[in-house]
Each structure stands twice: as structure tokens, then as C-alpha cells.
Amino acid sequence: MTDVPQFETVTPTVLDARRVSIHLKTINLPEQHGIGCMVNFNDGNNLPKISLNVEPPPAPTTPAPPPEAPEDMSAFEQSKFPVVEVNLVDANRQSVAHAMIIEHRDPELDITLHIREPQIGSVYTAYAEMIYRQKLVQVVEAPFVLETDGVEAQ
Numbered sequence: 001m002t003d004v005p006q007f008e009t010v011t012p013t014v015l016d017a018r019r020v021s022i023h024l025k026t027i028n029l030p031e032q033h034g035i036g037c038m039v040n041f042n043d044g045n046n047l048p049k050i051s052l053n054v055e056p057p058p059a060p061t062t063p064a065p066p067p068e069a070p071e072d073m074s075a076f077e078q079s080k081f082p083v084v085e086v087n088l089v090d091a092n093r094q095s096v097a098h099a100m101i102i103e104h105r106d107p108e109l110d111i112t113l114h115i116r117e118p119q120i121g122s123v124y125t126a127y128a129e130m131i132y133r134q135k136l137v138q139v140v141e142a143p144f145v146l147e148t149d150g151v152e153a154q
Contacts, residue, residue, distance in 0.1 A: 005028045006027055010140040021110050029081070083103070084100070084130060084131070088125070091122050097113035097116065124146055
């Protein structure tokens with residue numbers, strides 16, 4: 001893979017007065033090999049169909065070359081998967097919620113953040129950072145208003 005991972009979309013959705021879901025859609029993720037699981041739900045009249053797909057990694061045809069990374073690099077620095085940081089800030093640019101995903105592997109992911117001391121009607125901004133091989137490769141801003149339409153915090 002020559003392209004670095006990037007966000008295609010970062011979409012905040014207000015769940016209630018304290019919770020915001022951030023939908024991350026990522027492109028150019030490295031290929032994964034191994035175990036996968038898929039659950040398909042039908043109309044509810046029958047039991048759900050469950051399938052498990054197991055794909056072993058391809059067998060090497062020649063001995064693996066030595067790693068390109070110097071031996072003193074940590075596993076974190078050598079990972080082929082990116083790190084994602086999501087930060088919510090209020091109108092005063094103060095952090096009110098934060099999450100970090102190490103070795104982000106999912107093309108689509110929803111993460112729920114809980115806001116400290118929420119201010120209904122205020123503008124917040126979700127910042128999503130893509131870090132790949134110890135380099136910041138992308139920052140996406142997604143402003144939103146914390147409106148709940150009468151839904152109370154849980």
C-alpha cells in the first residue's frame with residue numbers, strides 16, 4: 001500500500017445532553033489477514049444468520065526479509081496501522097472529552113464521547129487526528145451545536 005490512511009468523513013451526532021457519537025470513515029487502511037466475523041440480522045421472524053470466515057495469512061514463498069525499521073524502534077512506531085485521536089472542545093477551546101484508538105483497523109467506526117459539564121445550545125468542535133508511523137498526517141474539524149430537542153442525559 002502506498003497511500004497513507006485518511007479520514008473520508010468525521011460526523012458528530014448528538015445523542016443526548018452529555019453524549020456525542022463520532023462516526024469515522026477511514027480510507028487507505030492496510031490489509032488485514034486472520035479471523036473475521038459477520039453477523040447478519042433478518043426480519044426477526046427467524047434466528048439471525050451468523051457466519052465466521054477464517055482466512056489464514058498467506059504463506060510466504062521465500063524467507064521474510066529483515067524488518068526495515070531499526071531494532072530500537074518500539075512496536076508502536078513500527079505498526080502498519082494508524083493511531084486516531086478524537087478530541088471534543090467547547091466554544092472556549094477547552095477539551096471536554098477525548099479518546100485515543102491504538103492500531104485503528106476499522107474502515108467505519110462509531111465512538112461515543114461523554115461531555116464534561118455540557119452547555120446546551122453551545123457550539124462544540126470535534127477534532128479527529130490521524131497519526132501514521134509517528135507522523136500527524138491529517139486533522140479534521142467538525143463543528144456542531146449541542147442541541148438535544150428535550151432528550152435528557154442518562
